[in-house]
Amino acid sequence: MEIRIEPSYPEIDYHESHVINELKCSAAQPIPEPSEWLSEEIKRNVLVTTVDKLLNWGRKSSLWTETSFTACCTFEFISTSSSRFDIARFGMEVLRSSPRHSDLMVTAGTLTWKMAPQIKRVYDQMAEPKWVIAMGACGISGGIFADSYSVVPGYNRILPVDVYIPGCPPRPEALLAGIEKLRKKIEQNSISRKS
Amino acid sequence: MTTQLNSENIATIIQKHISSSDYYFENNTVVVDPSQMITICQVLKTTPGIELDYLSSITAVDYLDYFELVYLFYSIVHNHCLTMKVRCPDKKNPSLPSITSLYNGANFQEREIYDLFGISFTSHPKLNRIFLWEGFHGHPLRKDYESDS
Amino acid sequence: MVILSERTMKVTHSTDSVFINLGPVHPSTHGVFRMRAHVDGEVITEIEPIFGYLHRGIEKLAEGKSYRQIIPLTDRLDYVSSMTNNLAYCMAVEKLAGIEVPERAVYIRVIMSELQRILSHLLGIGSFFNDMGTFFTPFFYMFVQKEKITDLLEMVSGQRLLYNYMRFGGVSHDLPDTFLPALNRFLREMPAEIDKYEHLLNENEIVLARSKNVGVISREMAINSSVSGPVLRATGVNWDIRKVDPYSYYDLFDFDVPVGTKGDCYDRYRVRIEELRQSLRILEQAISKLPAGRVLNPVPLRFRPPAGEAYSHVESNKGELGFHVISDGSDKPYRLHVRAPSLLNLSALREMLIGWKLADAIIIFGSIDICLGEVDR
Numbered sequence: 001m002e003i004r005i006e007p008s009y010p011e012i013d014y015h016e017s018h019v020i021n022e023l024k025c026s027a028a029q030p031i032p033e034p035s036e037w038l039s040e041e042i043k044r045n046v047l048v049t050t051v052d053k054l055l056n057w058g059r060k061s062s063l064w065t066e067t068s069f070t071a072c073c074t075f076e077f078i079s080t081s082s083s084r085f086d087i088a089r090f091g092m093e094v095l096r097s098s099p100r101h102s103d104l105m106v107t108a109g110t111l112t113w114k115m116a117p118q119i120k121r122v123y124d125q126m127a128e129p130k131w132v133i134a135m136g137a138c139g140i141s142g143g144i145f146a147d148s149y150s151v152v153p154g155y156n157r158i159l160p161v162d163v164y165i166p167g168c169p170p171r172p173e174a175l176l177a178g179i180e181k182l183r184k185k186i187e188q189n190s191i192s193r194k195s
Numbered sequence: 196m197t198t199q200l201n202s203e204n205i206a207t208i209i210q211k212h213i214s215s216s217d218y219y220f221e222n223n224t225v226v227v228d229p230s231q232m233i234t235i236c237q238v239l240k241t242t243p244g245i246e247l248d249y250l251s252s253i254t255a256v257d258y259l260d261y262f263e264l265v266y267l268f269y270s271i272v273h274n275h276c277l278t279m280k281v282r283c284p285d286k287k288n289p290s291l292p293s294i295t296s297l298y299n300g301a302n303f304q305e306r307e308i309y310d311l312f313g314i315s316f317t318s319h320p321k322l323n324r325i326f327l328w329e330g331f332h333g334h335p336l337r338k339d340y341e342s343d344s
Numbered sequence: 345m346v347i348l349s350e351r352t353m354k355v356t357h358s359t360d361s362v363f364i365n366l367g368p369v370h371p372s373t374h375g376v377f378r379m380r381a382h383v384d385g386e387v388i389t390e391i392e393p394i395f396g397y398l399h400r401g402i403e404k405l406a407e408g409k410s411y412r413q414i415i416p417l418t419d420r421l422d423y424v425s426s427m428t429n430n431l432a433y434c435m436a437v438e439k440l441a442g443i444e445v446p447e448r449a450v451y452i453r454v455i456m457s458e459l460q461r462i463l464s465h466l467l468g469i470g471s472f473f474n475d476m477g478t479f480f481t482p483f484f485y486m487f488v489q490k491e492k493i494t495d496l497l498e499m500v501s502g503q504r505l506l507y508n509y510m511r512f513g514g515v516s517h518d519l520p521d522t523f524l525p526a527l528n529r530f531l532r533e534m535p536a537e538i539d540k541y542e543h544l545l546n547e548n549e550i551v552l553a554r555s556k557n558v559g560v561i562s563r564e565m566a567i568n569s570s571v572s573g574p575v576l577r578a579t580g581v582n583w584d585i586r587k588v589d590p591y592s593y594y595d596l597f598d599f600d601v602p603v604g605t606k607g608d609c610y611d612r613y614r615v616r617i618e619e620l621r622q623s624l625r626i627l628e629q630a631i632s633k634l635p636a637g638r639v640l641n642p643v644p645l646r647f648r649p650p651a652g653e654a655y656s657h658v659e660s661n662k663g664e665l666g667f668h669v670i671s672d673g674s675d676k677p678y679r680l681h682v683r684a685p686s687l688l689n690l691s692a693l694r695e696m697l698i699g700w701k702l703a704d705a706i707i708i709f710g711s712i713d714i715c716l717g718e719v720d721r
Contacts, residue, residue: 010323018330021330038666070376071716097371098371112326115368122369145401148404168506196587248567251664251683299565299692300568302691336403
């Protein structure tokens with residue numbers, strides 16, 4: 001006979017708060033930026049170069065964004081994906097709710113410590129290769145809320161960020177410029193080197 | 196235009212139910228002793244002609260010697276309002292009666308005040324933190340709060 | 345040998361309730377909101393809403409900033425109705441310090457508030473239909489008009505989303521010359537657009553089946569739960585702050601307040617779309633009455649209001665938005681409290697959801713139209 005123990009609500013709350021406190025203690029310093037791609041051109045043989053070009057073209061032309069948006073910048077992202085600014089010309093009109101299907105996380109909104117484990121979990125569930133764009137002042141450094149008691153001072157405390165887009169909120173044109181920079185970064189990837 | 200009820204309208208009604216040492220009027224608001232709060236709310240909600248059936252907001256303020264809660268009531272039927280204040284001088288373990296049994300809208304607001312100020316409300320159906328997580332130390336909106344980061 | 349209890353021997357088929365977690369990351373544009381539900385099959389038996397994932401400590405931050413520095417902070421409360429938030433806060437401080445507002449500025453404030461109301465309702469109705477499964481068709485029809493309003497508001501304030509436009513004693517800039525012709529063009533084409541939305545959605549079978557008599561809340565329950573705005577008016581209560589406690593000369597404008605009958609999701613949608621038409625009426629009257637003159641009675645940058653407290657409320661897109669400002673005579677407020685309509689509209693959520701299926705829960709929640717920035721502050 002199977003005995004199933006159902007968790008009670010206070011136990012779940014205390015377990016979650018323990019996770020948040022642990023994450024807060026371990027996120028004291030920002031994650032250092034991956035700067036390998038800035039190093040000089042590594043010699044690659046001809047076969048790898050062509051394969052690289054093909055893979056990178058495929059990856060940068062169909063970035064699927066994950067919809068874990070938190071706050072105000074969401075509406076600028078939605079404006080960018082509408083027909084006026086047309087993010088579909090970059091192949092990015094697909095927004096997937098499941099992190100398993102997506103390869104780009106755009107951090108649209110302020111991150112609080114209570115939400116941080118959930119965003120980290122969503123990021124961990126995304127499959128490689130994956131990229132993160134820190135959108136807006138709240139994503140870069142906490143923005144206007146930086147000295148609040150419950151706000152994470154920038155997403156780079158818990159996730160490695162590839163491109164930072166300033167603005168509060170950034171205009172759709174700024175977001176598209178940031179996406180263009182990310183596409184240039186993806187072009188530098190190589191399968192002979194971990195991204 | 197929403198009229199503000201003042202002492203002339205409600206003094207006679209209140210003094211039938213509680214003693215005059217438990218309340219006084221100050222600047223268009225009625226300041227009530229915490230022990231008589233529920234009685235007064237009950238009376239003001241049910242008396243015909245007053246019928247304050249809508250709780251608009253509860254604000255908590257940390258004056259350095261005491262906590263003060265400001266309740267704002269409206270009457271949808273008669274279009275008048277009343278501001279009620281309750282003071283809690285105990286700053287170590289502050290506690291006040293909850294009016295959730297009379298006004299369901301007080302539920303989340305009292306939880307918010309418990310979370311941010313640390314004032315507990317007796318006979319609240321489920322008093323736990325609402326905005327911050329359970330393991331958060333301290334109550335941030337108090338004047339003597341020091342963050343640990 | 346295992347001895348089974350008598351009860352186990354009698355039971356051949358038993359059901360159990362399942363504990364489900366909805367959110368905080370879920371595919372709708374309402375934000376980071378979480379619900380823990382016990383479901384029996386598909387029917388919800390118990391639900392607990394959990395928020396606080398966007399709690400940024402705005403009330404505490406406000407105690408460390410001067411009065412003027414708090415205006416951009418109030419933008420970020422309900423981020424689709426930033427003009428209304430600015431207006432409510434400026435009105436509270438003007439009441440506290442006794443600052444007069446010139447007449448032209450009052451009419452400009454009315455124009456901005458009503459444009460903001462149209463914008464927010466378009467987004468709210470569009471998201472509601474997204475949750476229902478129409479997959480962006482009405483949302484993007486409404487988004488075209490929303491972009492036109494965004495352009496109008498960008499003309500006056502320079503920003504697309506968080507305007508920081510109102511000041512104590514008026515507004516920060518006068519209307520540019522291109523604004524009124526553009527606004528008149530918008531007013532000429534908007535009624536036909538609203539007719540198009542109603543033609544598409546009002547009598548649609550699926551909309552009626554999924555939202556009529558769904559998520560009903562009674563009048564008494566709504567008043568007891570401190571609900572306000574379109575959710576309260578859909579239950580039949582005629583309570584609109586612009587009529588019961590007029591501010592900014594709203595008593596001089598001629599407009600109606602749409603009131604529903606049943607308090608279900610369909611009524612909330614109809615109340616919102618009818619409010620769009622009434623906002624257009626107010627805009628036409630405001631443009632015709634707009635006087636000439638200055639738009640700002642300037643106030644020092646770090647001004648110190650007298651000690652005291654003031655509460656001022658407006659009819660925001662979500663409900664009654666109020667600011668309670670307490671001053672101790674210095675240049676920073678002693679306490680700033682926001683009466684957030686979205687938080688109080690959620691007081692009635694549990695009553696609205698119990699007994700309905702999970703799929704209905706998403707629609708009922710979408711019909712309340714909350715904004716997480718305001719719930720969590």
